[in-house]
Amino acid sequence: MKLKESRLSNEELIDAYKMVKEARMLDERLWQLNRIGKSTFNISGQGAEVGQVAMALAFEPKKDYFLPYYRDMAAVMVWGMNSKDILMGSLGKEDDPSSHGRQMPNHYGDKRYNIVSFSSTVTTQLPLATGVGLAMQVDKKDSIVLTATGEGSTAQGDFHEALNFAGVKKLPVVFVVENNGYAISTPNNEEFGVKKLSDRAPGYGIFGKHIDGHDFAETYLAFKEAVQHARNGEGASLIEMVVDRLTAHSSDDDQRVYRSEKEIAEMKKHDCVDIMEKQLVDEKILKESELEDIKNELANKINQATEDAEAMPNPTSDQLMTHIYEGGE
Numbered sequence: 001m002k003l004k005e006s007r008l009s010n011e012e013l014i015d016a017y018k019m020v021k022e023a024r025m026l027d028e029r030l031w032q033l034n035r036i037g038k039s040t041f042n043i044s045g046q047g048a049e050v051g052q053v054a055m056a057l058a059f060e061p062k063k064d065y066f067l068p069y070y071r072d073m074a075a076v077m078v079w080g081m082n083s084k085d086i087l088m089g090s091l092g093k094e095d096d097p098s099s100h101g102r103q104m105p106n107h108y109g110d111k112r113y114n115i116v117s118f119s120s121t122v123t124t125q126l127p128l129a130t131g132v133g134l135a136m137q138v139d140k141k142d143s144i145v146l147t148a149t150g151e152g153s154t155a156q157g158d159f160h161e162a163l164n165f166a167g168v169k170k171l172p173v174v175f176v177v178e179n180n181g182y183a184i185s186t187p188n189n190e191e192f193g194v195k196k197l198s199d200r201a202p203g204y205g206i207f208g209k210h211i212d213g214h215d216f217a218e219t220y221l222a223f224k225e226a227v228q229h230a231r232n233g234e235g236a237s238l239i240e241m242v243v244d245r246l247t248a249h250s251s252d253d254d255q256r257v258y259r260s261e262k263e264i265a266e267m268k269k270h271d272c273v274d275i276m277e278k279q280l281v282d283e284k285i286l287k288e289s290e291l292e293d294i295k296n297e298l299a300n301k302i303n304q305a306t307e308d309a310e311a312m313p314n315p316t317s318d319q320l321m322t323h324i325y326e327g328g329e
């Protein structure tokens, strides 16, 4: 679909693109920091930024809740976190809003924006999201809940428990499965027996949709529909969003061991960021030179955020047990 079919204004589309590009460039910086030994780990959303930004823009950050997973950097940035916040998490700084440097990098959480912290144990955020949805329903609040996971994680029992209960209670929860083709080295054909994961939605009595996360407008409109559904009291949704994983699973593996050179090269030919840039130019929303200006602006912004984050204090050993439990010192 054309970007303009999203019915967003040119200004809104340019802002969306800036978020996509900032997330991409920030992730590249996180890889550099890892490779020079300044951060311990990185797990990337490269290849999912367009889908994530389109998805998050369909919600009302601060009012709505988000229970993300580790690849959701672009989405948490739409929700309110900035580059310095993310960098402080990766560098384990005391002022890291996710966990004051106690969690692994990429484990996003931010009370200011209703982003709920999560565990490394995959899929555990889904039953929690169902619980937040139940709280919203019981308290008669208008807030709705977004939660995300990978497709491999749908094999966990938590997935079934969360969707079943959300279906029974008609809870205002939007479940997104970011299908990037792999669970570490395990490909889709060894992960599930259905054609599309969204085909499972009717089994839970909820709304389901399969979308291409490279297509900004299609993604935005699908999430708008799911959001409307939840706000109308019609219950939960399961959206399967097809994305790519342009990098290895994490900074600790090399995907060339389990994916062919040809497959990786083909995937890189349809990089979602390149697709969005081409659409912006083709639809005469931005000129090539303006894309270049945005890139330079963002490079300065990320350099400044890196400098600022590196200058922040590290946690000290006498604070080891603080920020671990709610109400703890």
Ligand SMILES: Cc1ncc(C[n+]2csc(CCOP(=O)(O)OP(=O)(O)O)c2C)c(N)n1
Residues within 6 Å of the ligand: 071, 120, 121, 122, 149, 150, 151, 152, 153, 154, 156, 178, 180, 182, 183, 184, 245, 249
């Ligand atoms: C319960 C559990 N089992 C295994 C792991 C190890 N693990 C971490 S990420 C991952 C792959 C998840 O794949 P997918 O759900 O497709 O998400 P992706 O990383 O591809 O985005 C695995 C197996 C874990 N963290 N938790």
Ligand SMILES: [Mg+2]
Residues within 6 Å of the ligand: 150, 151, 152, 178, 179, 180, 181, 182, 183, 184
């Ligand atoms: Mg996956």
